Amino acid sequence: MSFRIFVPIILAFLLFTAPAQAFDGLVQAFGADGTIAWGSGDLAVVRSIEGAATDESDAALSPLSVRKAVVQARKRLLDMVLSVRIDGHQTVGAFLSGDSDLAAQVRGLIQNSLYRGPGLYDAAGTVRVSEQLRGQLAELILPNTVQFQSGIPPRLSTATGQGVMDMPDNAPEEVGSGTRGYTGVIVDARGLKLTPALAPVIYGQDGFGAYGYFQVGRTNVADKGMVAYAVDDNPKVLAERVGNRPLMVKALSAYGSWRTDVVIAASDARLVRAVVKTGSIADGCKVVILVDAPEKSPENAGAARKAEGEGDA
Incomplete structure (x- = not known):
C-alpha cells in the first residue's frame, strides 16, 4: 500500500474513533473530592481508599476497604446533591425534606450510582462514583410546583428600572x-x-x-x-x-x-x-x-485535577 493511501486511512481512523469532548462548563468543587460540571451535568466523587499505599498494587487492596471507600464516596455524592440550589428560595435538601418518598428515591439512585476503580483509568488507591444532574435524578429533584412552560413570566418584587407596569x-x-x-x-x-x-x-x-x-x-x-x-x-x-x-x-x-x-x-x-x-x-x-472561575483553594485545586481526564470510559 502506498504512503499516500496509508496516511489518510490512519487520519480517518483517529478522527472517527476519538471520543467527543463533553462541554463541562463551570466545574464546581466540593472540598477535595467532589465536583459538579454545570455544563454536562456530571457529578463525581473521587475517594481515596483507606490504608492504600502509593507502592501497593490495586490487586492487594482488601474488598472491605474498597467497599468502605465506595460507601463514603456515595454519601458525599448525596450531600452534594442535597446542597444544590433549585432556585433563590430552596435547596434540593429543603425540597426533599417535605417528601419522604421522593427523598428515598433520590437516596436509592445515589446508592446505585456508577462506580469505578481502582483500576486502569483511575489514580492508584482511589474509587470514583458518578451520577448525572440530568434525566432521572433531575426529574426527582425538580419540584412539581414549578410552573414550567406556563408562558407567565415571574415579576421582580422590586423593579430595577423604568416601565415596570408594561407587560x-x-x-x-x-x-x-x-x-x-x-x-x-x-x-x-x-x-x-x-x-x-x-x-x-x-x-x-x-x-x-x-x-x-x-x-x-x-x-x-x-x-x-x-x-x-x-x-x-x-x-x-x-x-x-x-x-x-x-x-x-x-x-x-x-x-x-x-x-x-x-x-x-x-x-x-x-x-x-x-x-x-x-x-x-x-x-x-x-x-x-x-460566571467567574472558582477560586483555587488547595482543596478545590485537588478536586479539579481529579476531575480532569477522569471521565467515564
Missing part, C-alpha cells in the same frame, strides 16, 4: 431576520458572584422574566438543564450549547439573597424574549450564563 408581551420587540438568525443566548454575569441553580430566572430591568422555567418544558430542563454555566467565553467551546451565532447580553446585577437570578437591560430583555420565541432555543435550553 413584556406588550413591549416592542425586535423581529425579522436579525432576530431569527440567533442560535442561542449567552448572558455574561462575570463579576457578580452568581450562585448556580437548577432553575434560575433571567429578568429584565422592566421587572419581568425574560427567560426561565415559564418558557421551557420540564422534560427539556431535566434532559439538558435550564441553563449551562461556563467560565470560558471561547465561542468554539460554547457553540456546543448555543450554536455558532448566539445573542450575547451583559448582566447588570444578581438578584435574590442567594444571587441565583440575573437582571439584564430592558432592551436586552425584549430581544431575549423575541429570540426565544422565534426558534428552538427554549426547546434546546440553549442558554449559557458566564
